[in-house]
Amino acid sequence: MNRTKASRLLQQLIFVGPSTLFFALIMIIPFLLGLYYSFTNWNGVSSQVQWVGLDNFITIFTNDTKFRDAFWFTTRFTVLGVLLTNVLGFFLAYLLTKPLKTRNVLRTLFFMPNVIGGLLLGFIWQFIFVKSFAAIGDLTNLAFFNLPWLGTKGTAFWAIVIVFVWQTAGYLMVIYISSLNNVPKDILEAAEIDGASRGQILRSIIIPLVMPAVTVCLFLAISWSFKMFDLNLSLTKGGPFGSTESVAMNIYYEAFTNNRLGLGTAKAVIFFVVVAIITSLQVRFTKRKEVEA
Amino acid sequence: MKKKYGTLALVMVLALSALLAGCGGSKESGGTAGSGGEGTKTLKIFQFKVEIAEALNQMKAEYEKEHPGIKLDIQTVGGGSDYASALKAKFASGDEPDLFNVSGYRDLDTWFEKVEDLSDQPWVDDVVDVAKEPMTKDGKLYGQPMAIEGYGIIYNKNLFQQAGITELPTTLSELEAAARQLQEAGITPFVNGYQENWILANHLLNIGFAHQEDPDGFVKSLNEGKGTIKGNGVMDEWINLFDLTMKYGQKNPLTTDYNTEITTFATGEAAMTQNGNWTQVQIDGINPELNIGLLPMPINDNAEQNDKLPVGVPNNWVVNKNSGMKDEAKEFLNWLVTSETGKKYITEDFKFIPAFKSIEANSELLGDLGTDVMKYSQDGKALSWEFNKFPDGGMNEFGSIMQGYVAGNVNKDQLFEALDQAWADLKAK
Numbered sequence: 119m120n121r122t123k124a125s126r127l128l129q130q131l132i133f134v135g136p137s138t139l140f141f142a143l144i145m146i147i148p149f150l151l152g153l154y155y156s157f158t159n160w161n162g163v164s165s166q167v168q169w170v171g172l173d174n175f176i177t178i179f180t181n182d183t184k185f186r187d188a189f190w191f192t193t194r195f196t197v198l199g200v201l202l203t204n205v206l207g208f209f210l211a212y213l214l215t216k217p218l219k220t221r222n223v224l225r226t227l228f229f230m231p232n233v234i235g236g237l238l239l240g241f242i243w244q245f246i247f248v249k250s251f252a253a254i255g256d257l258t259n260l261a262f263f264n265l266p267w268l269g270t271k272g273t274a275f276w277a278i279v280i281v282f283v284w285q286t287a288g289y290l291m292v293i294y295i296s297s298l299n300n301v302p303k304d305i306l307e308a309a310e311i312d313g314a315s316r317g318q319i320l321r322s323i324i325i326p327l328v329m330p331a332v333t334v335c336l337f338l339a340i341s342w343s344f345k346m347f348d349l350n351l352s353l354t355k356g357g358p359f360g361s362t363e364s365v366a367m368n369i370y371y372e373a374f375t376n377n378r379l380g381l382g383t384a385k386a387v388i389f390f391v392v393v394a395i396i397t398s399l400q401v402r403f404t405k406r407k408e409v410e411a
Numbered sequence: 412m413k414k415k416y417g418t419l420a421l422v423m424v425l426a427l428s429a430l431l432a433g434c435g436g437s438k439e440s441g442g443t444a445g446s447g448g449e450g451t452k453t454l455k456i457f458q459f460k461v462e463i464a465e466a467l468n469q470m471k472a473e474y475e476k477e478h479p480g481i482k483l484d485i486q487t488v489g490g491g492s493d494y495a496s497a498l499k500a501k502f503a504s505g506d507e508p509d510l511f512n513v514s515g516y517r518d519l520d521t522w523f524e525k526v527e528d529l530s531d532q533p534w535v536d537d538v539v540d541v542a543k544e545p546m547t548k549d550g551k552l553y554g555q556p557m558a559i560e561g562y563g564i565i566y567n568k569n570l571f572q573q574a575g576i577t578e579l580p581t582t583l584s585e586l587e588a589a590a591r592q593l594q595e596a597g598i599t600p601f602v603n604g605y606q607e608n609w610i611l612a613n614h615l616l617n618i619g620f621a622h623q624e625d626p627d628g629f630v631k632s633l634n635e636g637k638g639t640i641k642g643n644g645v646m647d648e649w650i651n652l653f654d655l656t657m658k659y660g661q662k663n664p665l666t667t668d669y670n671t672e673i674t675t676f677a678t679g680e681a682a683m684t685q686n687g688n689w690t691q692v693q694i695d696g697i698n699p700e701l702n703i704g705l706l707p708m709p710i711n712d713n714a715e716q717n718d719k720l721p722v723g724v725p726n727n728w729v730v731n732k733n734s735g736m737k738d739e740a741k742e743f744l745n746w747l748v749t750s751e752t753g754k755k756y757i758t759e760d761f762k763f764i765p766a767f768k769s770i771e772a773n774s775e776l777l778g779d780l781g782t783d784v785m786k787y788s789q790d791g792k793a794l795s796w797e798f799n800k801f802p803d804g805g806m807n808e809f810g811s812i813m814q815g816y817v818a819g820n821v822n823k824d825q826l827f828e829a830l831d832q833a834w835a836d837l838k839a840k
Contacts (some may be wrong), residue, residue, distance in 0.1 A: 162499050163521055181836070248666050268606075269665040270818065357606065358665045358818060360811035374496040376804030376837060377521055 156384035161377045174384035184360070185385060188368035192344060195279065195364065199343035202283045204335055207290030208328075212320075214291070215298045225295070229288040236285065240352025243281045244268065271361040274354050278362060282349060286342060290335045297331035298324065326409045333404040337397055344393050365389050453482045454739050457501060457508035459489040459726055460557070462692060466760035473752055474743070481739060509734040510743065512726045513554055515545020516799040526553045527730040527737060534748045534767065541788070542724045542766035545799055554727030555744050558763035561705070561722040561784030561793075562614050562687030568702040570598050570682040582712040583651060590659040593682050600659035602681035604672030605817050608810025613798040614721070615685060616809060618708050619649030621721055621794035630800045633831075634838050641827035648710045650823050656685065657817060664817055677701060688780035689725075692762070695778065705783040720787040723796030724766060764788075802837035809833060 156174055160167045178185055210228055214221050231239065247267040255263035267273045301324055309319050347366040350356065356363035356371075363371075369389065373382025458467070464487040471483045486508075488497040494512070501508060502525070513522050529535065530551045538556060546554035564586075571579075571589070574596035580586040590600035604610045622645050623629040632638030640646050657664065661681060676684040677697035685708065694701055709717035728747075730740045747753040748767055757763050758773040764785050765772055774782045787793060801809070809830060816826040 161521065163502065163525070165524060248671070266663045266666055269663050355608075356807075357608075357811065357814060359813075359815035359820065360808075371804060371807055374493065374499065375807055378803075 152383045153387060155380055156387045158380045159378075160380045162373065162379035163377070170380070174381045175388070177381065178385060178388065184363070185365075185368055187360070188363045188365045191275070191362060192346075192365045195275070195282075195346070196340060196343040198279050199282050199286075199346075200336065200339040202279065203286045203290055203339050203343075204332070206283060206287040207335065208294050210287065210291040211294030211298055212324075215295055225291070228291055231285045232289045234285075236346075236348035237352045239281060239285055240349045243277070244353055247277055268354055269358055271358065274358060274362045278346075278349060278353055281353060282343065282346065285349070286339065290339065293331050293335055293338075294328065297328040301327045326407075329404065329408040333401060333408065336400055336404055340397055340400060341393065344396075451480050451482050452736060452739060453484050454510065454736055454743060455506075455508040456483060456485045457498060457511040458485065458487055459494045459512040460761075461487055461489045462689070463761045466756060469760070470752075470756045474746070477746075477750075477752070478742075483743075507731055507734065509731050509736045509740045510728060511731065512557070513546075513729045514726050514799055515554075515724060517801065517803060518799065519546055519548060519553060521803070522729070523548070523553075525729075525732055527732045527741075529553060529555065529730065529741070529744075532741060533745060534769075537748070537767045537769040539766055539768055541722060541793060541795075545724055545796075546727050546729075554729045555748065556724040556766035557726045557728060558724070558757070558761070559722060559766045559784070559788060560687055560689055560725050560764065561720045561787065562685070563708055563720045563783075564683050564706040565676065565686055565690065565703055565780065566683045566706050567676070567679060567681075568704060570679065574598055574682070579706060581707065581709060581714045581718050583655065583709045583717075584712050586652075586706075586709055587655055587659075590655065590683075594659060599661050599681040600683055601656050601661065602667065602672050602675040602684045603656055603660045603664040603817075604667050604669050604684070604686070605664040605814060606666055606668045607672075608806050608814075610669070610672075610685065611813040611817075612801075612806045612809035614687070615653065615708075616813065617721060617796060617798045618652065618710060618794070619643075619646045620797035622649070622710055622716070626795055626797050627800070630797060633834050634802075636835065639827075639831045640834070641824065641831055645710070646827065650826075652708060652710050653813075653816075665814055673697070688764070688778070688784045691778040691780045703779050705780055705787075707787075719792045719794045720784060721796055722784060722788045722793040723799070802834060804837050805834070808837060 155167075157169060157171060158167045159170045159173070214225050214228075218224070234242075251263045251265075251267055254260070265273050267277050305323060305327075306319060309323055314322070345366055346364055347370070350362065350364045350367050354362045356367050365385070366389075369382050369385045372385060373379045376382075464485075467485050467487070471485055475482060488494050495518075498508075498511060501511075513519055513526065519526070528551045532555075534555065535552055538552075539559070542556035542559060543552060546552055546556070570593065574589075574593045576589050576592055578585070580589045593600040619640075620626050620629060623643075624645075629638060629643075633640070661667065661675070667675070672684055673686070673690055673693050674697060675681050677694045679698070679701070683706070688705070694703065705720060707718050707720055711717065728744055730737055730744070734740060747757070748765075748770065754765075754770050757765055757770060759776055762776050762778075762781070764777060764781055772781075772785055774785065777785065798806070812821075812826065812829045812833060815821050815829070816823075821829065
């Protein structure tokens with residue numbers, strides 16, 4: 119009895135020990151340090167770190183319109199980003215599980231943007247929006263291409279949404295494909311024999327059966343769009359006139375450019391709490407919708 | 412059972428030692444490099460100017476040949492990357508460089524407790540006056556200026572000629588007349604890179620500050636909450652220059668970044684652009700034949716007051732106070748500005764305008780823009796760079812606000828109010 123217990127302990131230690139150690143080193147300890155700095159006025163360089171209690175949080179809630187704007191921007195972006203990426207991802211997956219000849223090529227094509235890093239993507243799309251669109255606009259005179267895409271508040275917002283959806287829909291598509299392939303064929307056939315229409319099959323059989331994938335995809339899309347930074351940095355840098363500054367970017371600027379690391383980490387703590395609450399609510403909600411075939 | 416625990420302990424020890432070896436390894440090598448008396452020492456340099464990275468590497472070979480036992484480890488982070496953040500990360504990780512870059516005033520305050528007093532160095536007396544002030548605190552000098560740079564309105568001489576402009580504009584009305592003349596000749600007068608915060612909030616905004624009767628006092632009054640930008644006479648004049656560049660500028664200035672700005676100008680698609688002598692290299696790369704010069708940025712019709720270029724020091728070398736290699740670092744800085752090899756690199760390879768009286772600039776290599784900056788600076792027709800005194804983060808914040816003005820979202824009064832508000836928020840610590 120004791121022997122098996124010891125062996126189990128050893129096994130756990132060997133398999134989980136190293137990862138726990140590194141998780142603690144690069145996630146838990148920095149997190150706790152960050153928590154500590156959020157109560158100080160450290161500037162990121164000085165050796166003097168002064169405890170200021172809740173001052174940073176008070177400043178954020180009473181006197182920081184930029185942070186509020188950034189939160190509002192991120193919220194709008196997240197709602198649209200999550201909806202569009204999931205709808206598009208599911209739609210693509212649904213199409214590409216049909217017996218098409220070009221199926222594999224198309225799957226690769228749609229997944230490809232995800233392989234390129236967000237930073238690079240941002241620069242590529244910046245070029246497309248600024249140069250290519252203008253060139254097409256000159257040739258065709260279509261109003262859509264003549265818009266100053268990154269130059270106004272509204273269009274810059276949509277520019278980021280478009281690139282984000284284009285980048286992440288492919289990844290979600292792969293998850294949906296694997297889930298769609300797991301829908302039992304016999305149920306589908308039975309439904310077909312019973313005379314169910316395509317729409318009915320999709321609504322009453324396929325969607326309930328892929329709910330586990332929806333849970334995962336929603337979770338991923340929410341956390342990605344909330345934490346988006348690289349795309350934001352390379353595509354608009356928060357501009358024009360600060361209208362597309364995401365929360366992550368606001369935190370970065372506060373901590374490293376404004377030299378107020380304490381205030382920046384306080385924002386990060388608030389941000390962490392908000393994202394944690396939203397994602398756990400979402401997971402609980404969609405988990406309830408999952409069914410077994 | 413005992414045996415099992417033995418194995419367990421062994422595994423733990425192995426894992427730990429592997430980890431410790433991994434962590435300790437870098438520290439150890441750093442330690443020997445810093446303090447080791449025998450063998451070679453490594454001087455760690457962390458610098459910001461991407462343009463000179465290649466030339467620095469060539470210089471490194473020569474320096475190491477002249478100084479047996481010293482090795483230079485030069486790292487460059489700059490250009491599009493965020494030097495300040497990278498430097499903070501270096502310090503936070505314990506891998507502190509021996510020599511690094513700090514720009515004057517505010518930046519010196521931030522890094523003050525890390526930098527060594529260099530007042531006793533032999534080169535101090537040769538530093539030109541304008542380059543001393545930003546790095547001076549309580550009468551002590553904390554940095555060696557890298558170079559002198561200046562900016563203004565870069566203009567295309569051929570296009571000016573084509574439009575029939577014979578007299579160079581020195582006042583605001585003359586500038587407007589020239590712009591109108593260019594426009595009538597079918598040439599775009601200005602290309603504005605207003606997507607870049609530094610072009611707006613550092614260089615352009617600085618003009619309004621530098622023309623104040625007492626620029627330093629003006630900054631102080633803003634910091635103390637006594638003065639405001641709104642209602643300031645000079646700023647009211649300055650806005651006319653801002654308006655002028657937009658009225659005669661290309662479309663979509665907010666999506667024009669630095670690269671696009673310079674490319675548009677260098678290919679002759681626009682006659683003027685606001686930038687500095689550092690663009691020479693890039694312009695030469697696109698169109699070496701381009702005939703260009705620098706104009707001052709006038710804010711009113713007083714020719715004498717306006718015929719000045721803002722001249723300053725972009726960055727300074729500083730020695731890390733806590734480094735074990737302070738003497739070697741100082742020796743390197745001394746060598747850089749006193750030895751023939753060092754001087755040659757500054758003028759010929761880095762193509763800098765030297766910040767030292769003892770070093771003669773090479774006007775042939777400096778190019779048109781550098782020569783103009785030098786001429787203005789030697790004639791004493793220089794404006795100061797006040798933007799290094801702006802609060803931390805001011806560049807981004809003010810830049811965003813000014814972009815709002817470019818887009819037409821706010822009017823002049825709202826612009827000034829927003830700048831005042833942002834200043835008050837940022838200076839509050």
